[in-house]
Each structure stands twice: as structure tokens, then as C-alpha cells.
Amino acid sequence: MDRMFRFGEATFWPDRHLLTVAGLPCRLGSRAIELLKLLVQSQGELLGRRHLLDAIWPDAAVDDNNLAVQIANVRKVLGADAIATVARQGYRFCLPVVQTHTTPPRSGTTVDVSPRPALPHALNRYIGFEAERAGLVQRLQRTRLLTLTGMGGSGKTRLAIEVAREAAASFSDGVCFADLAPLLTSRDLSRTVATALGLREDTAVDADQAMLRHLVDQHCLLVLDNCEHIVGSCAELAERLLNAAPRLHILATSRVSLGVPGEEIVIARTMRVPAPSLAPVGGEGLRELLGFEAIDLFVSHARQAAAEFELDADNAADVVEICRQLDGIPLALELAAARVRTMTVAQIAGKLDLRFRLLTRSSKLPTRHQTLLGTLLWSYEQLSPGEQDLLQSLSVFAGGCTLAAAAAVAGRSDEVEVGDMLHTLVDKSLLLVERQYPQPRYRLLETVRHFARDRAQEAGTAAGLARRHLDHFLRQAQAQNEALAGRAVQQAMATLHEEHANLDAAQLGCDATDHHGALGIELANAMRRFWIVSGQYARGRQFFAVALARTTPAPVSRGRALAVFGMAQLWHFSGHLGQAWALVQEATTAARALDDRKLLVVVLDLCRAVQLRQANLPGARASTEEALHLARELGDTYLRGITLLGLGEQQREEGAFEAALQTFELAHDEMQRHGNVANLGLPARNMAALHAVMGRMAHARAALAEAYRHGESAGVHHRAEQNLSVAARLSAACGHWALAARVQGALDSYCEEIGAQVAATAACLARWEDKPRQQLGEPVYALHYQNGRSLTLAAVTSEVRAWLAAPVPAAPAQPVARAAGGGLLTPREMELLDLVARGFNYTDAAGFLGLSLSTVRTHARNVYAKLEVHNKTEAVYEARQLGLLV
Numbered sequence: 001m002d003r004m005f006r007f008g009e010a011t012f013w014p015d016r017h018l019l020t021v022a023g024l025p026c027r028l029g030s031r032a033i034e035l036l037k038l039l040v041q042s043q044g045e046l047l048g049r050r051h052l053l054d055a056i057w058p059d060a061a062v063d064d065n066n067l068a069v070q071i072a073n074v075r076k077v078l079g080a081d082a083i084a085t086v087a088r089q090g091y092r093f094c095l096p097v098v099q100t101h102t103t104p105p106r107s108g109t110t111v112d113v114s115p116r117p118a119l120p121h122a123l124n125r126y127i128g129f130e131a132e133r134a135g136l137v138q139r140l141q142r143t144r145l146l147t148l149t150g151m152g153g154s155g156k157t158r159l160a161i162e163v164a165r166e167a168a169a170s171f172s173d174g175v176c177f178a179d180l181a182p183l184l185t186s187r188d189l190s191r192t193v194a195t196a197l198g199l200r201e202d203t204a205v206d207a208d209q210a211m212l213r214h215l216v217d218q219h220c221l222l223v224l225d226n227c228e229h230i231v232g233s234c235a236e237l238a239e240r241l242l243n244a245a246p247r248l249h250i251l252a253t254s255r256v257s258l259g260v261p262g263e264e265i266v267i268a269r270t271m272r273v274p275a276p277s278l279a280p281v282g283g284e285g286l287r288e289l290l291g292f293e294a295i296d297l298f299v300s301h302a303r304q305a306a307a308e309f310e311l312d313a314d315n316a317a318d319v320v321e322i323c324r325q326l327d328g329i330p331l332a333l334e335l336a337a338a339r340v341r342t343m344t345v346a347q348i349a350g351k352l353d354l355r356f357r358l359l360t361r362s363s364k365l366p367t368r369h370q371t372l373l374g375t376l377l378w379s380y381e382q383l384s385p386g387e388q389d390l391l392q393s394l395s396v397f398a399g400g401c402t403l404a405a406a407a408a409v410a411g412r413s414d415e416v417e418v419g420d421m422l423h424t425l426v427d428k429s430l431l432l433v434e435r436q437y438p439q440p441r442y443r444l445l446e447t448v449r450h451f452a453r454d455r456a457q458e459a460g461t462a463a464g465l466a467r468r469h470l471d472h473f474l475r476q477a478q479a480q481n482e483a484l485a486g487r488a489v490q491q492a493m494a495t496l497h498e499e500h501a502n503l504d505a506a507q508l509g510c511d512a513t514d515h516h517g518a519l520g521i522e523l524a525n526a527m528r529r530f531w532i533v534s535g536q537y538a539r540g541r542q543f544f545a546v547a548l549a550r551t552t553p554a555p556v557s558r559g560r561a562l563a564v565f566g567m568a569q570l571w572h573f574s575g576h577l578g579q580a581w582a583l584v585q586e587a588t589t590a591a592r593a594l595d596d597r598k599l600l601v602v603v604l605d606l607c608r609a610v611q612l613r614q615a616n617l618p619g620a621r622a623s624t625e626e627a628l629h630l631a632r633e634l635g636d637t638y639l640r641g642i643t644l645l646g647l648g649e650q651q652r653e654e655g656a657f658e659a660a661l662q663t664f665e666l667a668h669d670e671m672q673r674h675g676n677v678a679n680l681g682l683p684a685r686n687m688a689a690l691h692a693v694m695g696r697m698a699h700a701r702a703a704l705a706e707a708y709r710h711g712e713s714a715g716v717h718h719r720a721e722q723n724l725s726v727a728a729r730l731s732a733a734c735g736h737w738a739l740a741a742r743v744q745g746a747l748d749s750y751c752e753e754i755g756a757q758v759a760a761t762a763a764c765l766a767r768w769e770d771k772p773r774q775q776l777g778e779p780v781y782a783l784h785y786q787n788g789r790s791l792t793l794a795a796v797t798s799e800v801r802a803w804l805a806a807p808v809p810a811a812p813a814q815p816v817a818r819a820a821g822g823g824l825l826t827p828r829e830m831e832l833l834d835l836v837a838r839g840f841n842y843t844d845a846a847g848f849l850g851l852s853l854s855t856v857r858t859h860a861r862n863v864y865a866k867l868e869v870h871n872k873t874e875a876v877y878e879a880r881q882l883g884l885l886v
Contacts, residue, residue, distance in 0.1 A: 002016060002101065004100050004101060005041075006097070007078075007082075007096060007097045010077075017033045019033070019077065029070075029173070031056055032073040040093055042092075045092065046090050048089060065782070068783060071091060087780070088779075088780060119164055119165055120179075128271055132159070133166060137166050145250045145260055145264065147258055147263055150268035150269075155331070156268045164221055164223050164251060168221070173219050176223065178225065180226045180230065181226035182398065182501060184501075185508075186232070197222075215241060217245075218245060218247060221250075222251070223250075228255035231254055235258040235259055238252065238258060239261075289316060292323075295320065297333050297337075298337045299311050301338065304337075305337060305338050315344075315345045318346045322336055325349070376448065380451070386421060387421050389410065390421050391425060392461055394442065394449070394452060395450075395452035396453070396456075397505075401441060403439070405472055406418055406422060409468045409472055469509060470510060474523050476495070477496070477523060478522075480492040481526045484529040486675045486677070489714045493534065496527075506523060518559060521562075524544045524547035525562045525563055528544075528569070532569060532718075533716050534716070535719075535756070537573050544567040544570065545567070548560070560590070561596070568606055574756050577613055581614070584610060587599075587603045588607060598634060602639070602642065605623070605627045605642055605643055605646045608624045608627065617653060627643045628644070641668075641670035642679070644667035648661075653826070653827070654826065655826030657690050660686075664687045665687070667683045668683040677714040681714075688704035691703055697734055701734075704730060720793055721754070726765065730765070732768040737771070741785045741788060745785040745790075745791070747788075772784075825884070836872050836876060837880075867879065
């Protein structure tokens, strides 16, 4: 009999490390079990954090974040109220506990408390390979890298999924599945695997590090499926992950081994088939035949194609012949069985024999491809000429396509006719239809796609298909780019997200066209707003870099000038001002040479933005005034809204806060008049920052809430890092220190993900940056900060919006930076005053701020005048009397 504790619906046997909830065993890691044991046995007493850390990690130096993670794991099972947190002290178990002695159950269903993305689920039962599955499950216990190799179509993927499903209970942190087949190159490998691990889809920057941080303490199984086309990159990634994460196991499928030290290789065999027999097959013989995997698989799929199909004495010999001719290859069997709908098995057997004899004699094909290609060629030859052409057309798509895209690339105007042919291809198991999208999407299996692409090459149609694919997605990107400047932002973003793989393929496909440079530039320019609005700055830079590498600055063209401007924007939003300034100067020169005033307006506005972040106020003022003058001359409401926003930022940096507020309101009105909904939140966010620095906290909260409402209405998180920056400073200004720390953690994590640094919007709020750390103390601040880093963008946005909507009055804010003479000190003047109070002389302050000594002295004279003092000592004293310095 063992000790047992009962609390609520849970039963806990601490000596067996067994926990059940509602009668079902739950899987918790060993650290979480030890934590639960200590808390339950404490009988409701407060246990200090240090005591728990020493007891659970006796031989390791870990911080409070490790403890917080295990607390969260237990709460996922028992509920949030099971464990109470006593601030800065420790934790207390809150559920009533009854102790007794009994025998724990021997087995039960496992509940995964930390679910990962589910393994793919097939619609039909898995057939065969029982012994192999059991052996592979056992090998995975001791092998950290196990690779299933074999020819295409041999069922490696399905076998890997079934093995992973059966082995899942052995991995306390679960199983993750990453399908690498859709990748055209290894460029997106790390991001694809990170997404499969449950990390954000758009971790274009530092995806490797994100995975390493996530997996370092995880005991999990990672399945890497279809590695053969990028085997070198997969090998490098697997080795990095295995070296960094000592409890990680990897199961890979590939036509070739990865070649990583310590790798164990298992060759996936084909299905067992019976020996040929000339004797008639009776009832007992039919049951024996169904014991062969290949026969069972063929019959199962034949019944799906024709519900009335049965294996009988008349067709058994032909079924055996089909399975033998196809060498028991699962994919080939499935394709052949699909023909039962329209042919007899005798007809199928006769045609397969003919096709394989012809294919086997070809010395140009690798042996491992001959049988599978023979099966595909047979299926292909059953199509009408129009269906064959359509199958070839579908081979150029990456990530599938819609009906409209299929018709456009196929060069057919009758979508009804194309729809009928797609239906035929789906029925013949050559095409998949995915219905989880607003419109059905059609996708070829990867093997079939390669086969169809080869047929297009043989027919001499591949180049034309690639060009039509490029033309279609160029037109689509251009249309969505215009939509992103108007009211249909949400729909445009959804479309571009769905087609991102095709758009990447179209950019790479430009190399195969006669006018590859100009077309690549056009496509990059059409995607510019998408990269910005979606926050994918790093991916956008890569997209532009590919296009710009095909062209030269001379002769000057509008397309290249606009592309250089787009690249400069992305560098600017990423916080890399040197690269941004060099590119924006090139774009300015080109726009002036072209006398393109519309282009010049947006380029000058970007000049202004970069100059402001470089603290070049005179240069920024000149750029602002010229851009605003041109926009007014052109009478363009879109450009007026953008330039008015820039003017407001200029006024803010110059300390003209009231004027800046009025300008931001004008910018909002112009953007609304034009319908530029994607940018409507920008003036509101700027006004929130200004209200805060002026001490108007209620107005600041309302303005930031409005910025978020505009983003929700448009369906985008445009410049989300700026919203979070203002939210972090504003919550600190209102005395909500813990919230400020969490938002700061989420902000830093998000910026790392998208490769961005926070720009100038929040610079005027810098005085509150360190307040949460000072008020909470380093340990508590670090706990809230780390919790924030684990939040998704959606989660932290929801928390901020709930805080903004709450009627609770804000705590007293820091005193406004108002001088004795009534003038407002600018953020730069406040920075200088703070440095002087800390003992900096003007020379040191100039070096610290990156300004010239004469500029610092000018700021100092302004401070003296506004404070009505005569020297540094008097300035510091007066500032403290006014509450400007603490």
C-alpha cells in the first residue's frame, strides 16, 4: 500500500510519481512532480522560493524563472487556484488535502499537459509494419537521431508518424512534427521547424536561437519529414539542436541519410506480397492473402474508390499480380487502387506490366525511381490532354493554389472547365484539396509535383508556365498592395499570407525570364507594404535584396528607386540607421533625377524619420518642410496624411508638444479621408505618448486604446512594437510596475523575432524606462519581465487593451517637465539636465549624447532660460524643486 493524497478531482501517489485527474493519469515532468510533492505535504504552509529551489534542484544553480515554469505546469493540471503566490516570499498549496494509503492503478490513459502541435492524422487505418514499429519505438529510447531512409513512395512518412505516435508516451514534453516537403530551398528551414515547435510563424531573425532556447531543457521527439532535397542543411540543423539540447531525440525521413555522427539508419522496406500462384484461390486462401500488407492496402484503397469492391476468387490473381508488379510500394499501390473506380483489376494488371517493362529498360533513370515513376506515368497517361496540361501547370505552384490561380497559370479562361478537371485530378488521387481556407486550395503531393514538373520540361512548357505563374502573382501582389493603402487591408493581408510561398517562388522564378531584373523589382515593390504592415522586416529585406541584386543604379529607373526606398524603410524600422541613410540618399537622388514628385515626397519623409533618430533636427526640419510642400501641391490626401504625421513627429522632438498634438489630429483626419486604415493608429499612438509626457494620463490611455481599436478594425498589428513601447512606458507612468515589466519583456521578445529596434515614438517617455525595475526590485522585476517574454503578441495585446479599458484611475504620474518660466523642457533638454545632475560636464555629456559641444551648450542655455537660472548648480536645484529630477 502506498501513500495517497486526494485533493478535488486529483489523486496523487508521490512515491510512484503518479498523478490522476478525474481518474486519468497525467504526465508531469520530474521537477513538477517534486514540486507538487513538497507543496502537498506542506499542508497549506507557505514554502519559500529558496527552499523550493534548493529542494528541487539540489545540485544546480537556477533562478526563479525555472521555479515559475514548474509552478505553471502544475497549475495547468490542477487549475490556477491550486497554488497561491505570496509576493516576494513563496508559494502555498490551497486545495484541501486528504491523506490515506492505497494501491495506485497499473495503467491508464495519459493526458499531455503541455500539448504540442498534433501529429498529422490520416483518414484511413495504418496497415502493416507491426514488428518494425515496435522495434523503432524501442530504438528511439536509446538513439538520439534515427533516420528512416528508402525510395520515394515507400511509406517513410506514414511509418514515422505511427512510430512517433506510439513513442509519444516516452517523451515527457511530447512530440513535434515538421513537414519539410514544401520548402523549395533550405532558406526557410529553421523558421519552418521553429513554427512546428509552436514558436511564432514569422521568426525570420535568429530562428536557430529561438529553437535552442526552447529545446534546451525539453525531453521531446522532433520528427523531420522529407529531408532529402535539403539534406545538408537538415544535417547541420539536427547536429546543432542535438548538441544544445541533451534530452532531444530526432526521427528523420529522407531518401538519403543525414550523415551526422551518432546517426542510426533504418531502411524502410516495401510491403510484403505473396508469391505468384497458378492455382485458383479459395475462401481460406483469400483470408491468407489479406494477411499480406500489400494486398490489405490495395483492397482497402480499392474499397474507398469503389465501395462495392471485394477481393474474390475471380480477381485475386490479378490483385496479387498488381502488388507484385508494383513491388509493394505503398504510394504506387494507392494510385493503382484508385483506378478500380473505372477499370477492372485485370485491365490494371495488364497496363502496369506494359508500363514497367518500358520504364525498366530506361538507363537514364536511377533504379530507385523506376517503379514509382512507372506508376505515375501510367496514371498520367489515363488523363485527357487537357488534364495532363493542367497537371503540368500545377507543378509550378509552391504551397498549393486556388481555382483562379490554376486557371490563370494554365492559360484557360473557363474556370468551370478547370474546376471539372481539378475534380478529376482529386478523384484520381493525384491532387489534394484543402478546405480550411476561405477558398479551397489544391495541392499536389510532392512526388507527383516533381513528376509533373518533369513532364512539363519534356513538353517544353516549363518556361511558359513559370512566366505565367510570375505574371499572375505579380498582378495579385500589385492589387493587394493597393488594397493595403485603402480600406480592404484585412482581406489583402490574408491573401498575401496564404500565397507567401508562391510569391517567394515567383521572385526566385524571375531568374528564368527575359526581363528578370525589372520583373523582380516590380514584385518586390508590390510586396513592400505587406512586409511593413505584417512586421516582417527581415524577410522583406531578403526579398528586396534578391530583386536589387539583379539591377544597377544606372540608368536611373523609377522601379529601382522605389525598391531602394522600400529597402531603406525596412532597415529604418529595424533600427539600422546607417544602412537606411545610405539607401535613402540614393533614393532621393534618383527621385530628383526622375522629377518624380510623388516618389520624392515619401523619400523625403523617410529622410526626415532617419534624421530625427540621428538627432539631426535642422536636417529633419528641411526634409519635413519640403515633403509637406510637395504633398500640398500635389493635392494627394494619402501623401498629406503621411507628411502631416512626419511634421507632428518633428514638432514633438522640437518640444512643441501642443502644436504636435494638433498636427497629429490633422494627420488622422487626412488618413481617414483617404481611407488609409492601416496607418490610422499611428497618429493616435503618437498622441498617447505626448499626452503622457505632458502629464495627461487619462488622455494618454484613451489615445493608446484608440490606436489599438484602429488596428483591430483594420485587422493588422501595424508597427506593433511601437504600440508596446508606448504601453510599457505609459503603464509605468501610471504606477503599474508589474504590467510595465511584462510588456517590456514581450516587447523585447517581439523585437528580437522581427529584427527591429524601437524607434523615436517612445523617446519622450524615456524617463519611465527604469522605474519598474527600481520600484519592484531586480528579482521581482525579472520574474514579471520573463513572464512577458513568454507572451505572444496576441496575448500581450489583449492584456494591454484590458488595462486600458479598465475604469481604475491611474496612479499619480511623474511630474510634467514644465519649467518655472512656463516653457516645456524638450526630451533632449531633460536628458542633458539628468546627466548634469549625475555629475557630467558638458564635454562628457556631448560624448554620451552623440552631440557636438556647441549643440550641448545651446541646449544648456535653453534650460537656463526656461528655469530662470544662471548656472548648472542652480539648474539642478531648481529642477529638483519642481520635481523634474528625483
